[in-house]
Amino acid sequence: MPTSVGGGAGWRPDPRWRALARLSAAPGWEDGQGARVREEPPWRVLFFGTDQENKEEELIEKLEVVTVPSPSPKGLPVKQYAVQSQLPVYEWPDVGSGEYDVGVVASFGRLLTIKPKRFDVGPILKQETVPVPPKSTSKELEAVLSRLGANMLISVLKNLPESLNNGRQQPAEGVTHAPKISAATSCIKWEEQTSEQIFRLYRAVGNIIPLQTLWMDNTVKLLDLVEVDSSILSDSKLTGQAVIPGLVIYHKQSQILLVCCKDDWIGVRSVMLKKTLTATDFYNGCLHPWYQKNSQAQPSQCRFQTLRLPPKKKKQKKKIVAMQ
Numbered sequence: 211m212p213t214s215v216g217g218g219a220g221w222r223p224d225p226r227w228r229a230l231a232r233l234s235a236a237p238g239w240e241d242g243q244g245a246r247v248r249e250e251p252p253w254r255v256l257f258f259g260t261d262q263e264n265k266e267e268e269l270i271e272k273l274e275v276v277t278v279p280s281p282s283p284k285g286l287p288v289k290q291y292a293v294q295s296q297l298p299v300y301e302w303p304d305v306g307s308g309e310y311d312v313g314v315v316a317s318f319g320r321l322l323t324i325k326p327k328r329f330d331v332g333p334i335l336k337q338e339t340v341p342v343p344p345k346s347t348s349k350e351l352e353a354v355l356s357r358l359g360a361n362m363l364i365s366v367l368k369n370l371p372e373s374l375n376n377g378r379q380q381p382a383e384g385v386t387h388a389p390k391i392s393a394a395t396s397c398i399k400w401e402e403q404t405s406e407q408i409f410r411l412y413r414a415v416g417n418i419i420p421l422q423t424l425w426m427d428n429t430v431k432l433l434d435l436v437e438v439d440s441s442i443l444s445d446s447k448l449t450g451q452a453v454i455p456g457l458v459i460y461h462k463q464s465q466i467l468l469v470c471c472k473d474d475w476i477g478v479r480s481v482m483l484k485k486t487l488t489a490t491d492f493y494n495g496c497l498h499p500w501y502q503k504n505s506q507a508q509p510s511q512c513r514f515q516t517l518r519l520p521p522k523k524k525k526q527k528k529k530i531v532a533m534q
Contacts, residue, residue, distance in 0.1 A: 248311050249371060250370075250371070251268070251269045251270075251271075251367065251368070251370070252268065252269055252270055252271035253269060253270055253271065253311045253312045253367060253370070254270075254271055254272040254308070254309060254310045254311045254312070255270050255272065255273050255274070255310060255311070255312045255313075255314060256274050256275075256276060256305065256306070256308075256310040256312070256313050256314070257273060257274070257275050257276065257288070257313075257314045257316070258276045258277075258302075258313065258314065258315040258316070258318040258320075258322070259275070259276075259277065259288045259314075259315065259316040259317050259318050260277055260278060260286045260287065260288055260317050260318060260319055269364065269367045269368060270367075272308070272310075273297055274297060274298040274299070274300070274306055274308060274310075275288055275289070275291075275292040275297055275298065275299040275300070276299075276300045276301075276302055276304075276305050276306075276318075277289045277292075277299065277300075277301060277302065278301065278302050278318070278319055278320060279301050279302075302318075302320055312367065312370070314363065316359070331380070332377075332380075333374075333377030333378055333379055333380070334377060334378050334379075334380055335366050335373040335374065335376075335377045336362050336365060336366050336373065338358065338362065340354065340355070340358060345409075345413065346413065347413045347414075347416070347417060348413065348414050348415070348417060348418070349417045391415055391418060391419065392419075392522065393419060393422070393519055394519045394521075394522075395411075395415055395419065396411070396415055396416075396419040396420065396421050396422050397421075397422050397423070397516060397517045397518065397519060398411070398421055398422070398423050398432070398471075398514075398516065398517075399516050400423070400455035400456040400469075400470070400471050400472070400513075400514060400515070400516055401455040401456075401472060401516065402472060403471055403472055404471060404472045404473045404474065405471050405472075405473060405474040405475065405476050408421070408435070408471055408476055409435065409437070409476065412432075412435045416435070420432060420433055420482065421435070422517050423456075423514040423515065423516070423517055424514060424515040424516065424517040425458075425483065425496065425514055425515075426496075426500075428483060429483075429517060430481050430482070430483050430514070431481060431482040431483075432478050432481055433478075433479075433480045433481060433482055433486065434478065434479035434480045435476055435477065435478055435479075436466060436476075436477040436478070436479055437476070437477065438466075438468060438474075438475045438476065438477045439464070442461055442463075442464055442468070442477075443475060445461070453470055454470060454513060455470055455471055455472055455513075456469065456470065456471075456513035456514040456515055456516070457469070457470040457512070457513045458497065458512055458513055458514055460489060460490075460492075460493035460497055461477075464477070465479075465488070465489055465490050466478060466479055466489045467479075467481070467489045467492060467493070469514060470513075483496070497512065500512055
């Protein structure tokens with residue numbers, strides 16, 4: 211997985227955003243009003259983000275933070291860090307009115323358009339490739355890449371003029387589209403997805419949005435997924451069972467729910483149905499009563515079904531445009 215630090219020179223923003231006029235400009239550039247960007251550290255930095263950032267004292271003279279509104283009274287991690295460190299912090303679209311040499315954007319969640327209908331178009335200043343460990347989750351990978359990205363950023367800031375001069379253009383080939391994660395992303399399609407696809411989805415988005423399914427018209431969130439041991443799969447209770455996607459069986463010995471997908475089985479240790487339940491709780495409160503009530507029904511009727519959420523209405527977003 212490549213990790214990059216990039217830069218875009220020569221922003222020419224709307225007059226309302228004079229605070230951004232000096233961001234990502236080449237050292238020595240003059241903004242037309244007599245102010246000149248510094249040619250060496252310490253830099254004046256405006257940080258755009260939502261996650262926690264760290265301050266490198268020797269490189270940074272001034273650090274101010276722009277983040278986005280949060281439903282939490284404490285705000286997002288970067289705001290908590292800024293308040294704790296007594297740094298000026300603004301909520302987008304407010305960016306303050308100070309003078310800055312460098313703008314850093316990381317996990318910001320808002321579109322800063324540099325050219326018409328384009329963003330993230332600056333040259334690559336530094337890039338490293340790291341292997342993705344097998345079966346790693348997005349949270350685990352985030353921790354690795356955050357440390358690496360922070361070190362790369364510090365490296366670039368230490369030699370910013372040289373880094374800008376040696377930047378290379380982003381390649382046009384190999385570009386892929388990353389769809390936005392939504393609640394619909396987390397809905398398991400039992401008839402279509404293999405066990406490997408479901409586990410990949412769980413590792414990718416499970417810590418952001420729990421995977422969801424439908425049980426007797428009720429939404430169920432699958433909280434803790436596990437791979438099923440081969441000894442469990444050889445159980446006569448499974449081998450003699452009709453394979454129907456979504457079928458739910460409680461395996462008493464291992465205390466997990468076994469759910470059939472397109473090609474195999476996955477294990478579930480806990481779910482959320484109004485409240486968090488262990489697999490045993492779900493069996494006692496849902497599966498067992500269902501069997502008692504439907505004693506003549508086939509076990510294959512006891513299954514999870516694909517949750518299909520209605521499409522979300524698109525909201526028109528206001529964009530702040532900075533012309534290059």
